[in-house]
Amino acid sequence: MEEDDNFGEKNGFFKTYHLSVLKKLCIGDLAGLSACRNDEERLVYVHSLPYVHEVPHEMSSAMGNSLPSSKSATVAQKKRTEGNEFFKKKDYPSAVRLYSEAVSKAPTNITNESGEPQLAMAFANRSAALFHLAEFARALVDIDQALSSGYPAELRYKLAERQAKCLMALGKPADQVIAACESAMKDVNDSRLDPAKRDLFVRDIKLLMEESKSSNRKIPESASSSLIQPKRDNGKKCPPEIVGGRNIEHPSFSKKILVEEDAVSGRYGVAAAPIRVGDVIAVDAPYASVMNPEKFSTHCHHCYQILELGEVLPCSHCDLVSFCSVNCRSRAMESYHATECPILSCLYTAGISIICYLSLRMIAIHPPSFFMDVRPVIEQPELQKKAALSEDVKKYIKTYHLVTHDTLRNKESFFHVTLMANFLLKCLKVAGYFGTRDTTDLKFSGALSDQERWIGSLLLRHLQILQFNAHEVSELRMDRPGCMEGAKTFFLGAGVYSTVALLNHSCEPGVIRHFIGDVMVVRAIKSFQPGEMVNENYGPIFTQKRRVDRQRSLKDRYWFDCRCNPCTENWPLIGEMTDEALRFRCADRRCRKPLVVQSDTMTPFIICPSCKKSNNILKSLQALQDTEESFNRGNELIDQGNFAGALECCLQTMSKLDDILCPPYRDYIQCQERARRCILTLGNVIYAPDVANVRR
DSSP states (O other), rough: OOOOSSSSSSHHHHHHHHHHHHOOOOOOHHHHHHOSSSSHHHHHHHHHOGGGGOOHHHHHHHHTSSSSSOOOOOHHHHHHHHHHHHHHTHHHHHHHHHHHHHHHHHTTBBOOOOOOOOOHHHHHHHHHHHHHTOOOHHHHHHHHHHHHHOOOOOGGHHHHHHHHHHHHTTOOOHHHHHHHHHHHHHGGGGGGGOOHHHHHHHHHHHHHHHHHHHSSOOOTOOOOOOOOOSEOSOOOOOOOOOOOOOOOSHHHHHTTTEEETTTTTEEEEEEESSTTTEEEEEEOOEEEEEGGGGTTTBBBBTTTOOOOTTOEESSSOOOOOOSSSSHHHHHHHHHHHHGGGGGGGHHHHTTHHHHHHHHHHHHHHHHHHHHHHHHHHHTTTTTTSSSSSOOEEEHHHHHHHHHHOGGGGOHHHHHHHHHHHHHHHHHHHHHHTOOOOSSSSSTTTTOOOHHHHHHHHHHHHHHHOOOOOHEEEEEEEESSSOOOOOOEEEEEEEEEEEEGGGGGEOOSOEEEEEEEETTEEEESOOOBBBEEEEEOOOOHHHHHHOOHHHHHHHHHHHOOOOHHHHHHHHHGGGGGGOOOOOEOSSSTTOOOOOEEEEEEEOOEEEETTTTOOOOOOOOOHHHHHHHHHHHHHHHHHHOOOOOOHHHOOOHHHHHHHHBOSSSOOOOHHHHHHHHHHHHHHTTTTTOSSSSSGGOO
């Protein structure tokens, strides 16, 4: 992941705090830090420095103010009133947007000055607008939310009637419609309608009940079809099967990949069997992932789906995040959001990087007891084979053992990252993660408990791991279905994928990643022979950046010297590739080394410089010409919006080219790019003609 590793040097109070601490830092303090033997000792040592707890006012204020709810009944009522004006004008999309803002701002079970339950009223109003937009399923969700949020008894008959009409429009069984109608007739008795209007309402409800029994039901007259933007690709997408079955030791990998280790390359993946272009070699769910804060208002905080108009379900306590369903909200609250909710505003104001946020999420998804239980297993590796470990424990241990490069980190960097870990630990204490929420002393300068020391040390380790092992989570945005022109990938968030993280880097991409929610799917975009290292790409690609720039970037960001083929052989940029010479593969399957053939050569017989065998390249030249047809057909299918067919053509072309030529080869690279774009359509996709105007 190409993310800054400054651990919070963006605009925010942590930068101010960090600079103020550095001014008080002494050489002897750094020497003391260097003497620490492990992360727990480092955390405790930095925590013991008095000036670390001299937090600036901006920081203490942000931490203190993060606890009260940012909900506002006054603001909610204002937004709802504005929405009502648009509703009267039959501008239902605008009404829904404002009702959604009211839903997000409305406190739970708190009324305004007139005694109206603002959350329930906002949900009810939005259900009416959604009904008029023919978004019946979403209207039903809002009706349920309004009823469970204290909607006034004297008004419930309206919701029951709307519920019955939505059920009928969705083709639900007659008994469900009738049950809603019966509720409406019962609720109308609590209404303030005069007898004549009440009788009229009951008559209409009875007619609706009769209509529900008819085989030719009518869609309620008030409903009209709608076109709501942005739209997500609602085709059901499930992670594909992994080629060759799952690896026993690393189940997210294919059996075609083995994990090996040596002193130079660390752990890395190699092909255990031939891997073909297009093979799915990994499907990896993250140990943890977090959303880019810039997407909080537009995407479900839990499943990463774009929130379409009227789909916003807010957190009950904060107005920063929203969910697409009750299920997603419940799963988030049961896991991490109960901890993060009180401190999200503080984290955002601090200006910390997404890596820091992910480090905290890696803790927040489990209670302190989980990490205390896992400690002896980490400290005594022999227990990993003897103990019956849960899948959660196995997943965490695997993540814990990802590379940290701690032996390469200097004392200044260690101080910086430990200070951030100490700050994140303070945030967890503010949130009540350790059982009590005491904000009387936001400095938290007292001695740390055993739990706090251990979990603080894990935060420190996470920060080091994520610097080198985090991956971006992305989505593809297209103007409309079938239109690849102008399509772009956008950064949704970040996750830690303990299996795919084992793949080493090459400046020649060997795989393409796409995401279904936050689940990563990895496909090969070149072939790999048994024993060959299977690589992914960490950012710099040889076709776009020169070797010196790539190596400098990788050294600065990932702390290694790249020795991949494009770097060793200094491959040209794509704009510098010519047809003056072709690099044919030796026909001997045991060799396959390149035969450099000038375009003006007069003989078809070429001696391989490696195995010394003669090669007749006429057959290869003919096969090369045959690839043009599938290449052009792939382009036509992309233009027609048939991405599945185009991908098949691209894979066929790449397989043929890969069998004939050694990289680098311009046509192969161009075909890879087309295949990459087609593969991205298999993952997170939304349709938004004007991305700048994507709103809830």
